Amino acid sequence: MLFDPHKCLGFTCRLLTLVACALLAFSLFLFEACSSKTSPADKSIFSPALKNALATRSAIPSPDVQACAACHPAEFESWMKSQHAVANRLVDAEVDAAHFQLEQSVANSALRTSTAWTEEQFSIVETDSNDVAATYEPVAVIGVEPLIQYLVPTEGGRLQTANVSYDTRSNEWFNSQETEYEPEAWQHWRNRGMTWNSQCAFCHMTGFEKNYDPATDSYDSSWQAMGINCVQCHGDVDAHMKDMSVLPTSSGLSSNQLQSACASCHARREELTGGFAA
Ligand code: HEC
Ligand code: HEC
Ligand code: HEC
Numbered sequence: 001m002l003f004d005p006h007k008c009l010g011f012t013c014r015l016l017t018l019v020a021c022a023l024l025a026f027s028l029f030l031f032e033a034c035s036s037k038t039s040p041a042d043k044s045i046f047s048p049a050l051k052n053a054l055a056t057r058s059a060i061p062s063p064d065v066q067a068c069a070a071c072h073p074a075e076f077e078s079w080m081k082s083q084h085a086v087a088n089r090l091v092d093a094e095v096d097a098a099h100f101q102l103e104q105s106v107a108n109s110a111l112r113t114s115t116a117w118t119e120e121q122f123s124i125v126e127t128d129s130n131d132v133a134a135t136y137e138p139v140a141v142i143g144v145e146p147l148i149q150y151l152v153p154t155e156g157g158r159l160q161t162a163n164v165s166y167d168t169r170s171n172e173w174f175n176s177q178e179t180e181y182e183p184e185a186w187q188h189w190r191n192r193g194m195t196w197n198s199q200c201a202f203c204h205m206t207g208f209e210k211n212y213d214p215a216t217d218s219y220d221s222s223w224q225a226m227g228i229n230c231v232q233c234h235g236d237v238d239a240h241m242k243d244m245s246v247l248p249t250s251s252g253l254s255s256n257q258l259q260s261a262c263a264s265c266h267a268r269r270e271e272l273t274g275g276f277a278a
């Protein structure tokens with residue numbers, strides 16, 4: 001040991017200890033000062049009660065994945081580079097600021113939607129033909145390239161997919177809903193067709209539970225992690241985590257079974273061949 005406190009009796013040694021303590025206190029102060037600054041990623045997505053647990057689990061990599069990484073570093077490295085890892089993530093003050101700094105407007109005949117960024121928050125502002133504005137604060141993101149879609153919280157625990165999306169090739173915002181839907185239409189971005197909890201999350205998240213309550217028409221959704229991580233593909237890993245000689249349920253699957261596992265998300269109900277018949 002370089003510094004043994006039990007042997008520290010001389011004056012120089014005590015002075016050093018004092019200096020070290022002062023430095024530690026100062027760096028803790030700095031840490032506290034920095035971490036109390038709110039970034040968009042700190043914002044609560046659903047009810048405040050869920051905030052802490054879900055925010056911790058929503059970090060990429062999540063604590064679960066870090067546990068796997070300790071023994072499977074190669075798989076971890078390649079997964080971190082994949083789009084699965086960030087298929088759904090919280091807004092990131094650095095990555096997303098570049099998009100919102102553009103402060104671009106996208107208009108159709110009924111609405112003008114603009115994006116903006118301040119030190120405090122990102123926003124999507126929708127202004128109707130009577131100049132009435134509604135401001136939405138994106139909290140999460142789907143997609144890597146060529147398209148990024150932002151998710152905004154609305155009533156009843158919902159996240160809705162905003163209609164202005166970001167094109168990573170031309171670096172500009174555009175309206176991803178070319179058709180102008182009436183606000184009552186199922187497909188309108190604020191309606192059920194674009195509700196993340198029921199329409200997107202089961203393919204973009206890990207261990208997602210929708211938790212819809214028909215009585216109140218609201219969601220209390222939860223998840224194990226954001227994005228698609230090890231656990232989503234390798235199934236029940238609890239026993240493996242307790243005893244690594246018990247392999248995850250995914251082990252020993254045939255190539256057909258493996259492909260079926262991918263197809264649960266990757267098949268968009270398109271015909272694979274012209275002569276397809278069921
Ligand atoms: C304490 C170390 C340890 C931890 C933690 C761990 N594993 Fe493993 N895992 C092993 C060992 C050892 C094997 C068996 C040898 C091998 O195939 O690498 C194994 C095997 C596997 C296999 C099967 C490989 C095959 O050949 O079929 C998968 C899949 C796997 N682990 C996934 C995971 C996931 C996902 C996690 C995190 C939830 C995890 N492991 C956590 C040590 C660990
Ligand atoms: C839980 C749903 C889900 C499962 C299961 C799944 N994928 Fe994906 N995959 C996605 C989503 C969503 C994306 C797009 C991520 C994005 O761009 O935001 C994606 C992207 C990809 C990509 C794009 C390139 C990249 O860098 O990641 C490949 C390749 C891919 N998946 C292969 C596979 C294979 C092979 C399997 C089966 C072993 C599989 N996926 C299983 C949902 C899934
Ligand atoms: C049935 C599973 C499934 C559902 C449901 C789903 N996605 Fe995806 N999504 C995928 C897969 C698989 C990919 C990657 C491969 C691809 O692009 O076909 C993907 C890719 C994306 C991308 C990346 C850009 C792109 O086009 O490749 C975006 C953005 C996206 N999805 C948004 C959404 C939104 C928003 C919803 C809900 C309104 C949604 N997805 C629902 C499976 C799904």
Ligand code: HEC
Nearest residue numbers: 065068069072075076079084228229230231232233234258
């Ligand atoms: C999109 C689904 C998917 C995700 C996400 C995923 N894996 Fe895998 N993994 C697979 C498939 C499929 C195989 C089998 C590949 C084969 O048989 O060639 C595999 C193989 C493995 C193996 C066996 C060694 C090998 O190369 O055959 C280990 C260990 C493993 N994965 C660990 C992990 C860990 C750890 C993570 C997260 C950091 C992870 N996987 C994320 C689908 C996935």
